[in-house]
Amino acid sequence: MSRNRALTPGDPRGEQPAGRVEQRMFEERFRLAVEAAPAAMILCDPGGRIVFANRRATDLFGWSVDELVGSSIDLLVPDHARDAHAHQRDRYVTNEPEPRGMSGDRHFDAQRRDGTTFPAEIVLNPIPTEEGTLVLAAVSDITARKEAEREAEIARTALEEKIAEVTRANQALLRSNRDLERFAYVASHDLQEPLRMVSSYTELLGREYADRVDAKGLEMIGFAVDGARRMKALIDGLLEYSKVGRGSATRVVDGGELCRSAVALFSETIRTLGATVVVRDLPTLDANPVELELVFRNLIGNALKFTGDEPPVVEIAAARAGDFWCFRVDDNGIGVESQQSDRVFQIFQRLHSRGRYPGEGMGLALCQRIVEHHLGRIWVEPSELGGASFRFTLPVAPEGAFAAAGATHAEVSA
């Protein structure tokens, strides 16, 4: 190409091309190879003057080949980087140049004809010639890559912030939960003391001054004693509530066995009411046995408490639903109205007068806390038996747990 200066590539071993024809052919092959390269290629002499540029270089920089050839490479370097670039170029040509990239961790800007700049990746190749070492630079516009890197960085930062935020929220929640548990525990413990005094002394008053207090006075003392007793029940409930999840860990438990032992606690009531309690097949679970028994006890106790006119019928059963067992405690009692179905689980909430159905409104709140601590959930719906159907889910025990359960059963039967 006439517009490009003639090349006289040297051979490292000092051999020269034989004649003009051979040199022409060599130049032509070089030109074709460089023209076909996928990057913008620019060849410079040792002084930094451009001696050759391919079509991609003209596309990339906006200068024609004629304009590029003969110009200083500084033409393609932004003003602010010119000194540094010149310095680096000097070092490169004087220090036994090796092929190398210029991008690496160094940010390198190139400048187009219109003055705009773009981040460039530049690979340098030294070409030894008679006239000194020429430098062939392959230039790629890495705007897209930089942009992608920047976006990835922004996304990463955003993700890290999100993680930190979630971690903080989680820690705050843990702390608040712990504080709440400690508060309930300490409050219940410390409240017991003055309460003990109130109940002891009102009782003592009623006992020791019975002959000097009239019936009305004794009734008042009775109310005070009763109040203290109820308060004690509330505090005990709160203490129990705050203890959920603090006690022993879970183990493999026989749901049927737990349920039957809970039913046995009500044998007297069942006989008195003429109630029928049916416990269907229940699964083996990975659960805290003390807490799970409390759930059965409360739900069965409620079923036997909130009864209608018919003799009570209670049925306890479970069915597998994916990774959970779904338990149900059905009864033919007075049921729970659908608009009350959330309220029944709130602590100290009572839906009925104390005279008709005694209690502190603690049982279902406790059940909910226990079930949720076991990663299940609890709700109530109308029962086919006519009353309420309390449903709760508990995770299916992991595979390995059943082998342990088998061993336990073997020991028991031995």
Added chain:
Amino acid sequence: MIRQAKPTVRTILLVEDNPADVRLIEVALSSADAPVRFTVAPDGAAALRALHNDGEYADAPRPDLVLLDLNVPVISGREVLAALKGDDALRSIPVIVMTSSNAPADIDYCYQVGTNGYVNKPIDLDGYLRVVRSVADFWLSVAELPGVA
């Protein structure tokens, strides 16, 4: 129950900051098997002074039994117990911890440092009176007690 022909008056050191509890214990022991005299220490430091006949307790008799509430001011019941059981001259005095805490850590600690018993204060009056009376009856009437070391 072994009854002595002429019951000797027994002394209880009551480490208790709540006067209402002191009164209840007195009520409970008014009908105890052995006649009982009380020395009351309203905090842990007072308890140690009473045990060493210091200050206002210069004339206090050596107790036959210590009823110790863990939750007392100045010096805690735990420290009083450890000091008493770590002292050669006092170690032989039976100590019953009477407290509203049933925390396993408290129970373990107290037996570890040598308490002779640990009982919870029942919340109901009758239960409370019964517990105090049975503790006093066992330690002051049934059990043989050591002489002064």
